[in-house]
């Protein structure tokens with residue numbers, strides 16, 4: 142495929158794409174490097190998608206977090222907002238593959254301005270992954286590039302036409318040696334890095350991995366858990382967002398969260414957004430007595446555990462711990478706002494629990510042992526890649542193979558020392574990789590700290606919670622593999638991939 146130089150094409154552009162005089166643009170955007178000139182043709186959803194991508198790159202924030210605000214500030218209707226979100230999140234998730242496709246037709250990829258690249262990624266995404274007609278994808282991509290730099294329109298036209306012509310050859314990896322072609326093609330079709338696809342195939346086996354890749358480009362479903370004290374406050378917003386109740390009390394699948402966001406349901410801790418499988422795990426962890434939650438982060442699971450403790454009228458004491466002080470504060474603020482109870486928060490590195498819990502132990506007058514210790518481990522997040530498109534392109538092979546599993550095992554061994562007699566130890570990740578899941582569990586059970594722990598089904602924990610939880614216990618049981626371990630995959634019932642192992646100190 143012939144390569145294109147950005148400077149040559151920019152010159153071509155000035156002849157071809159001179160704007161004709163006309164009225165000012167109907168949509169104006171400022172900030173994040175995009176100042177609109179004139180266009181009557183560009184669809185608002187694409188323009189806002191570009192703005193989300195540029196803002197994410199410039200601020201280092203997640204596209205998903207920015208999407209709602211950017212769509213709201215552009216006053217998009219719900220259809221355009223959904224399209225903008227789909228484009229921005231889709232481009233983020235496939236960004237490495239899109240760059241490979243674009244770079245293959247540029248002779249100096251590094252000279253491409255970052256915002257022009259963002260614009261071209263949208264066009265390439267539509268061509269390679271969305272099935273938009275080439276005519277529309279190219280012309281809209283050209284308009285997007287023109288937004289960023291007037292002279293880039295010609296380059297965009299030439300590049301996107303080449304991408305359109307070579308789309309099939311790119312996706313079938315015709316440029317790659319026969320030995321690696323099948324794997325590279327599989328990675329490109331799923332929009333993932335090849336090294337990660339290899340690891341997922343090794344972990345899941347060919348058939349399950351292919352099923353997971355087949356749904357990788359679908360939008361992730363959205364679910365929420367409602368604060369049991371505030372159902373009336375969110376009832377109307379839930380209905381407006383298309384809520385369907387799930388088996389777990391307080392859990393709903395929703396089409397979108399626009400009305401919940403507009404009514405400040407999340408800001409007021411009336412509800413949290415969380416994948417349904419994560420909700421099942423949090424509900425199963427909630428138990429009478431004391432709980433130490435390691436890796437509590439901003440506290441989505443803290444909120445859900447306390448919500449289920451409230452629903453079940455459990456006497457529940459909760460200590461949360463995270464490496465980052467800021468996350469601990471956010472967690473404490475949300476729980477305070479929720480009215481669901483009190484928590485003790487500690488910030489620090491949980492590989493040294495004596496240091497982290499020194500203040501708590503002192504308050505108690507002894508080394509605290511807990512009825513439940515829950516390790517919500519830092520992990521690759523490979524079970525949630527549809528939702529968090531940045532993940533596959535930020536991860537490294539070394540993190541997946543070595544750094545994360547070593548940290549996870551260390552956290553689990555340290556956590557085990559704080560489980561009281563008859564207490565439960567629960568280890569969870571949102572990974573689908575064996576190295577972070579069953580390998581960590583096997584190594585833990587073979588370690589001195591793992592002695593005296595017996596694996597127990599996670600579903601038992603909910604089955605004991607009464608009839609309101611029996612459907613949820615069945616949903617957990619449907620994903621249980623050898624005793625004590627729960628593993629869900631995105632292709633099974635649409636929700637994310639999560640792993641959880643439960644042990645009892647016997």
Ligand SMILES: C[S@@+](CC[C@H](N)C(=O)[O-])C[C@H]1O[C@@H](n2cnc3c(N)ncnc32)[C@H](O)[C@@H]1O
Pocket residue numbers: 435436437438439440441442443462463464465468489490491492517518519520
């Ligand atoms: C899977 S995330 C937790 C998500 C959280 N439980 C929730 O429901 O929102 C893992 C958390 O572990 C924390 N973490 C990473 N390394 C840690 C360490 N050495 N000690 C304590 N926390 C750690 C991260 O800051 C992150 O918030």
